[in-house]
Amino acid sequence: MLEVFIFATLNGLVTGLLLFMLASGLTLIFSMMGVLNFAHASFYMLGAYFAFSISQYIGFWAGLIFAPLIVGVLGALVERYGLRRVHKSGHVAELVFTFGLAFLIEEIIQFVWGRDTKNYQYPDLLDFPLFTLFGQEFSAYRGFMIAISIGIFICLYRVLTKSRIGIIIQAAITHPNTVANLGHNVPLVFMGVFGVGTALAGLAGVIAGPVLTTFPGMAAVLGSIVFVIVVIGGLGSLAGAFIASLLIGLLQSYAIASDVGMADFLNLIGVSFERSHPLNDLWTLTLPQVAPILPYLLLVLVLVFRPTGLLGKREE
Amino acid sequence: MGLIKKLSVWIGYLVALLVAPLFFDSILAISILNQMTIAIIFALSYNMLLGQGGMLSFGHAVYFGLGGFLAVHALILIEHETVFFSITFIPAIGGIIGLLAAVFIGSFSTRKAGTVFAMISLGIGELVASSSLIFSDFFGGEAGISGDRTFGPLFFGFDFAQNIEIYYLSAVWVFIATIFMYLFTQTPAGRMANAVRENPERAEFIGYSARKVRFISFCASGLFAGIAGGLFALNYEFITEENLNAITSGRVLLMAYIGGLGYFIGPIIGAVILTLMNSLLSNYSELWMLYLGIMFLLTVMFLPKGFAGFIMMHQTAWVKGSLKQLAVPYLITGIPALLFSTACVAIIEMSASEEEVFHYLGMELNPHSIFTWVIAIIIVVASFYATRRSLLQLANAWESANEIPDSKDSES
Amino acid sequence: MSIILSLNNVRKNFGATEIIRGVSLDIKRGEKHAIIGPNGAGKSTLYHLISGRHNVTSGTIKFKDKEIQNKPPFEIARLGLARSFQVTNIFPRLNVFENIRCALLWSNDYRYSFWHLLGKQTELNEKAMHVLEQIGLKDKALYPSGELAYAQQRALELGIAVASDAELIMLDEPVAGMSHSEAENAVELIKRITQGKTLIMVEHDMNIVFDVADRISVLVYGELIATDEPKNIRANQKVQEAYLGEVATSA
Numbered sequence: 007m008l009e010v011f012i013f014a015t016l017n018g019l020v021t022g023l024l025l026f027m028l029a030s031g032l033t034l035i036f037s038m039m040g041v042l043n044f045a046h047a048s049f050y051m052l053g054a055y056f057a058f059s060i061s062q063y064i065g066f067w068a069g070l071i072f073a074p075l076i077v078g079v080l081g082a083l084v085e086r087y088g089l090r091r092v093h094k095s096g097h098v099a100e101l102v103f104t105f106g107l108a109f110l111i112e113e114i115i116q117f118v119w120g121r122d123t124k125n126y127q128y129p130d131l132l133d134f135p136l137f138t139l140f141g142q143e144f145s146a147y148r149g150f151m152i153a154i155s156i157g158i159f160i161c162l163y164r165v166l167t168k169s170r171i172g173i174i175i176q177a178a179i180t181h182p183n184t185v186a187n188l189g190h191n192v193p194l195v196f197m198g199v200f201g202v203g204t205a206l207a208g209l210a211g212v213i214a215g216p217v218l219t220t221f222p223g224m225a226a227v228l229g230s231i232v233f234v235i236v237v238i239g240g241l242g243s244l245a246g247a248f249i250a251s252l253l254i255g256l257l258q259s260y261a262i263a264s265d266v267g268m269a270d271f272l273n274l275i276g277v278s279f280e281r282s283h284p285l286n287d288l289w290t291l292t293l294p295q296v297a298p299i300l301p302y303l304l305l306v307l308v309l310v311f312r313p314t315g316l317l318g319k320r321e322e
Numbered sequence: 323m324g325l326i327k328k329l330s331v332w333i334g335y336l337v338a339l340l341v342a343p344l345f346f347d348s349i350l351a352i353s354i355l356n357q358m359t360i361a362i363i364f365a366l367s368y369n370m371l372l373g374q375g376g377m378l379s380f381g382h383a384v385y386f387g388l389g390g391f392l393a394v395h396a397l398i399l400i401e402h403e404t405v406f407f408s409i410t411f412i413p414a415i416g417g418i419i420g421l422l423a424a425v426f427i428g429s430f431s432t433r434k435a436g437t438v439f440a441m442i443s444l445g446i447g448e449l450v451a452s453s454s455l456i457f458s459d460f461f462g463g464e465a466g467i468s469g470d471r472t473f474g475p476l477f478f479g480f481d482f483a484q485n486i487e488i489y490y491l492s493a494v495w496v497f498i499a500t501i502f503m504y505l506f507t508q509t510p511a512g513r514m515a516n517a518v519r520e521n522p523e524r525a526e527f528i529g530y531s532a533r534k535v536r537f538i539s540f541c542a543s544g545l546f547a548g549i550a551g552g553l554f555a556l557n558y559e560f561i562t563e564e565n566l567n568a569i570t571s572g573r574v575l576l577m578a579y580i581g582g583l584g585y586f587i588g589p590i591i592g593a594v595i596l597t598l599m600n601s602l603l604s605n606y607s608e609l610w611m612l613y614l615g616i617m618f619l620l621t622v623m624f625l626p627k628g629f630a631g632f633i634m635m636h637q638t639a640w641v642k643g644s645l646k647q648l649a650v651p652y653l654i655t656g657i658p659a660l661l662f663s664t665a666c667v668a669i670i671e672m673s674a675s676e677e678e679v680f681h682y683l684g685m686e687l688n689p690h691s692i693f694t695w696v697i698a699i700i701i702v703v704a705s706f707y708a709t710r711r712s713l714l715q716l717a718n719a720w721e722s723a724n725e726i727p728d729s730k731d732s733e734s
Numbered sequence: 735m736s737i738i739l740s741l742n743n744v745r746k747n748f749g750a751t752e753i754i755r756g757v758s759l760d761i762k763r764g765e766k767h768a769i770i771g772p773n774g775a776g777k778s779t780l781y782h783l784i785s786g787r788h789n790v791t792s793g794t795i796k797f798k799d800k801e802i803q804n805k806p807p808f809e810i811a812r813l814g815l816a817r818s819f820q821v822t823n824i825f826p827r828l829n830v831f832e833n834i835r836c837a838l839l840w841s842n843d844y845r846y847s848f849w850h851l852l853g854k855q856t857e858l859n860e861k862a863m864h865v866l867e868q869i870g871l872k873d874k875a876l877y878p879s880g881e882l883a884y885a886q887q888r889a890l891e892l893g894i895a896v897a898s899d900a901e902l903i904m905l906d907e908p909v910a911g912m913s914h915s916e917a918e919n920a921v922e923l924i925k926r927i928t929q930g931k932t933l934i935m936v937e938h939d940m941n942i943v944f945d946v947a948d949r950i951s952v953l954v955y956g957e958l959i960a961t962d963e964p965k966n967i968r969a970n971q972k973v974q975e976a977y978l979g980e981v982a983t984s985a
Contacts, residue, residue, distance in 0.1 A: 042437060088623060095626040098378050101440065102579055103622045105380075109572065110615030117612055117674065230448055230568075237441045287457040299452040305445035310430045313438050508851050510844040517836045520825040526807040527785065527817060528898060529840030538846055 009140035014263035015256065020148050020217075022255025023155035027210035028232040029239070029247040030162060031203030037242040038178055038199050040097060041089065044104035047229030048111035049204040053077045053211025054220045055119055058126040066129040074208040081204025085197045108225065116222050128216040151213050158206065159248075166244075175199060234305045240315030249316060254301050261300055267292030335500070339493040343486055352485045354601045356557045359492035360550050361597050363499045365577040365589035367546035372575070373583035374507060375539040376519030377432070378440045381447025382547060382574050387566020388423050388450070389416030389548025391461060393555035397469030408477045413495050413552035420548015421541055428540035433533050435522065444568075451567035466562030469555070482556070492553050499546055504586055506542055515539040576614070580621050582628025591629050609674060613667070644723040651712075651719035658708035665701040672698070738763040738902055738932050739784070739815075744793035744803070746776075746783055746956075753779045755956040756793070761902070766933045768943045771953035772976065777936045778820060780953065781906055785817045786810040797902070812840060816900035820907045820936075822887045824894065826880025830871050833879050833890055834897050835862040841898040862897070868927050869893040870919075885916040889923065896927045904934045909942065921946065944968075952976065 032046045056076050057069030084107065092103045128147045135143035166172040178185040178195055186192045211224075218224060235254055239246030268291040272278060279289045308315060342355055364386055371377040393416040399405045431442040454461040461467065472483045480487050506512045514535045518525045522532035555561055564570065573596070581592020596614075603610035625632050639645045668682050672689040680687045687694050739761040746754040753776045761767050769777055782788040784795055786807035795803040802810050825833050835858065842858055844850055852858070866872045869889045874882065879890055888908065895903055908924060909917040921942055924933075937943050943950060944964050951961040954976045960967060967973055 042440075088619070091623050092626075095622075097436070098372070098376075099622060099626055101378060101437075102575065103619065105572070105575070106615060106618040106622055110612070110619055113609075113612040113615045117609060117670070226568075230444060233441070233444065241437065287459045291456065295456055299449055299456075302445045302449040302452070306442060306449065309438060309442045309445070313434060505851065506848055508853060509848045510839045510850060510852065511846045511848040513832065513836060513852060514839065514846070516828055516832075517825045520827055521823065523787075523807075524819075524823045524825065524894070525836075527811050528837045528894065529808050529811040530846075531806065531808045534846060538848065542848070 009142060010263050012139065013142060013144070014259045016144060016148070017263075018256035018259030019252070020151050020255070021259060022252035023152060024210055024214050025228070025232060025235055025255055026248055026251035027155055027158060028207050028228065029235045029251050030159070030244060031206040032232060032236050033239070033242060033244050033247045034175075034199055035203045036236065038175065039089075039196055041100045041104065042233070042236070042241075043200075043203075044101060044229070044233075045084075045107040045111060046104075046204070046207055047225040047232055048108045049077050049081055049207040050211040050214070050228065051115060051222075051225040052080065052111065053208030054126065054215030054224065055115055055124070055211075056208070057212040057215060058119075058124045058220050061126065066127075070209075070212050073212045074205045077208025077211075078201040078205025081207075082197050082201030084204075085200035089200070090193070090196075108229065112222055112225060119222075121222055124215075124220040126215045126220040147217065151217070154209075154213055158209070162206075171195075171198075231301050234301045238301075238305055238308050238315055240317040243315070243317040246315055246317030254304070257300055257304075258297050261293045261297035264293045267295070332501070336497055339497055340490075343489055349485070350601070352489055354597060356485060356489050356492055357601065358594055358597045359489070359496040360553045360557065361577060361593035362496055362590050363546055363553065364550035364574050365581065365593040366500060366503050366586075367543045367550065368574045368578045369583060369586075369589040370503065370506070370515075370539050370543040370546070372578060373585075373588070374512065374519065375515045375536055375543075376435050377443075377536060377540065378436075379443040379571070380440060380568065380575070381443040381445075381450070381571050382543075383566045383568070383570035384427070384447055384450045385420035385423050385544040385547035386551040386554070386570060386574075387454075387561070387563075389420040389551030390555045390561040390565055391454075391467065391551075392416060392419040393552040394467050394469045394559075394561050395460075397471055397473075397555065397559070398467075400474040401470050403473075407474060409471050409474050409482060409556065410477045410491055412471075412556050413549045416552020416555065417545045417549040420551060421545040423548070424541045424544020428537045428544070432536035432540050435519070435532075435536065447566075447568055447571055451563060454563050454566060461563060464563065466560055466565075468560035471556055471559055485557075488557055492557065495549065495553055499549055500590075503542075503546060507586060511535065511538045576618055580618060580628055582630030582632075582634075584627050585630035585634060588628050588630035595629065607671060609670060612670070639723045642723070647723045648719055651716045655709060655712040655716045658705040658712060662702060662705035662709055665698055665705060669695075669698050669702065736763045737761065738798060739934075740796040741784070742794045742796070744780075744783060744795060745791045746779060746788065747791045753956050754783065754790075757953070757956070757958050759951060759958060759961060761932060761934060762949075763901075764930070764932055765948045766928070766935070766946055768935050768937060768947035768950045769953055770937065770940070770943055770950060774955075775953045776956045777953055778906060781817065781904055781936065784810075785815065785904065811898075811900075814841075814898075814901040815904070816895045816898050816902070817904040818891050818895040818906055818908060820910060822884075822891050824879050824887060824890055826878070828879060829876050830879050830882070830890060831862060831866065831875040834865050834893050835859070837894040837897040838862055838865070841900070865893050865897045868896075869923060885912055885920075888912065888920065892920070892923065892927070900931070902932045902934070903928055906936050907938065908935065909937070909939065917942070 028046060028050055032043055035041060035043050035046075053073050056073035057066075060069035060072055088107070089100060089103060092099050128150075132145075132147045132150050134146050136146040136149040137144055164172075166176060174185060174190055174195060178190070178192060185195075214228075215224075218227075231254065235250040236247050238254070239248070239250035268289050272289060279286065283289065339359075343352055346352070346355065364382075367385075368379070368382050371379050371382065393412045396405070396412055396415045397409065400407070400409060427446055431439060431446065455463060471488070472481050482488055482491065507516075514525060514530050515538070518530070518532045518535045525532050525535065551561075551565070554565065577592035577596045578589045579592070580595060581590065582588030599610060599614060599617075603613065607613070621628060627634070636645060636648075639648060664683065668687070671682065672680055672687065672694070675689050678688070678690070680689045737760045739759075741757055741759045744754055744757045745752065757780065769780070771777055779788065783790050783803070784797075786802070786805050786809070789804045793803065794801055797810065797813055797815055800813065802813065802815075825836065828836070835852065838858060838861055839845075842861070844855075844858075863872065863875070866875055869892060871882075871886060871889060871893070874886065879887065882890065888911075892905070892908055895905065905924065909920045912920060917939065924935075925946065933946075935943075935946065937946075947964055949961060950964055950967045952959050952967065952970075952973050959972050959976060960970050962970065
């Protein structure tokens, strides 16, 4: 029991930190530009595919460095030549634009790399068990994922709180007009933030690709969950996004690892149904089965009872 | 005068619906027409939310799909003779289910418009789609469920075994649904939906609860989406999870947006265009979804009011009678633009093609020869340059065609 | 004269800051009442409390003997209290006629009807045209309201407020930002269309205030320091101090 719990916690932590790497970029972009970037997970997918291609020719480590950079540049270009143009048509148009972009990126990836799953492997260097607990191995690569994610957060945190550009960004989040009036080039800052945010997503893709498999649906799998996270955490709140990422990561991990279902509950209260009962599906429901829908359930509940999210202040 | 004009538009619409299968009478054409009728109702119902009510939904397929699933179940019940009525009323069942679902979901999701509404709709959409896979007894899992529309009492001698019979049934439904959706825009509830979209706060100060106004539009929209789902069930006689998941929700957003949100006719145009692309383009190219994505992004960027908006842009010139001044400038820009797109498509298709000889617009191209590529790239670059160069003259022509001669409107 | 609106010890805090500090005020049926005071005195906040945009922290507000504090704006509006806004607040992509007609719907008992066709409601449409005539926008009826000139938008703002034939009309700086001649026209318009109704008005231009108002209340830092007829207000020592002090410091 304890081993299940510990491994579920570790796996939940890996997922949660990975989710936060996406959610942090999305939150930064939303706070600055008021745009919920539907295509954010698509940049994550691009990161994985670029890294895969680079790893074929040069190696994993080159991919780790160059893939996020390429993704970031692409993101900045999208902001400069796409989003900025749509901006004047309002928020709905922006949201619809990023929605279309997500659609297009998926098609482009299928066009360039094909529909099949790519054999993107993590390097031999990290192919050993980091430690063995209760006879189960915890792979070094997962440890590496945790290390990279935490490293990124520390950098991000320091940049945002200590550096000049970080202070401008923080100010631009709350008072965009004032910052513009102070003579800062807000469009350039926007482009930069969009680029960095998408590069972070790309990096997440690079390190997640070998574990979560690299295939054209990988953006869709994670995309709406990341959306759910930034909304649950509170739009524009980095701390909220962090809590929500870990919450969702752990929640799903526990739900999958658990072995309880409706049947256990019914046994507990002493009720039983025939297999032919019309609601048989409901009576045989198990927690691992509902794990994929838990985030959405949580989203709807949070939005109904607390539309600003856990730590959000702005209500739009 | 206004009434006659309006009436003639409606009669024209009805006639178009009725005679369409006479001109397009192949099996493929009838099936495309059937898809169009479904898409038209669905897209119009979506526009009640987004275009008229300002509610961006990422989960509109929920009402379409639930209506469709219940409609197939109704078909099964008719087949088992548990109930006894004509299948012509099946879309009404879909509509009632769509309405009930919208009443329930709308009761908490319409409190706010904007991002919160969009996110709730996304969450509900994912929730319903994933749940449908879990409850496989009712929804049939990945395979979906199927029925047979030829049971039940005959309707004036028709058993609807033929697709053409279903088409005429759909045409009647789509005509009635379109009329009612149009009339809704002309009622106090419909007009206040516009007002709440524009300025929910002020609407509250003139006596209207913004939430309740949204709720009414939301329910009406669910009703018509359910009717579309019911027609889908009749046409295909089966339905799967895909019909209530994000793919279908995304497609209806595309239709309404490409057609034009601001105009009642917009979603109809969008539904027709997308259904045609879906059915025809997919025969010619496996990459049609890629083209669809490109077209959609270009529409959002350059035609924010969609195709209907693009047509309506010419109203001033039309009234002035200066529309023909634009013909030549349009040609000057249009020809290189067309050349540019065909050359781009050729390059995309060539790089995807694994054949020795690549057939394109009657030409036989060799994708393995560098020569072909160089020519294609030269055409792309040259036509792009020519298009860009021609934009200035188009802008000038546009300005002079739309120039208002006197200060008719500038002073009052 | 009977009392139509009665505020009793109304208070409003935003966080730790007290913006409205115990305001009590009775408005008589049919009077024209002006509320004046220096910037930041809380005039707009007071309006928002009465019309339901903000909730009060404590105290009661009675409109026609019904308590209305903390009720949503639409319920208050239905009782017959209409207001305009300091910053133009219209339905920009609807045309001018639709703006006015929307404002007429509830008071003409259409509620949330989806079975009446607006085009066929002759009486309603005539009423809307009549309001347009009064505010001088009849020839702009089919014009998108968001594209009107500023003064015309202000007139429309006023029209939306008065259209519903409410008993109490609250105007928030109706002539702010207008040129002198535009303001003069607007004042004539206000006098004309509020005839026989109760009017509360926040206004900075003292000429207009003394021209229109039967009584004046002076709000300073969230407190009413005087409510009286114009000639007494002019002579009031406290008002002089508050106002002249403010004028002196802000100049």
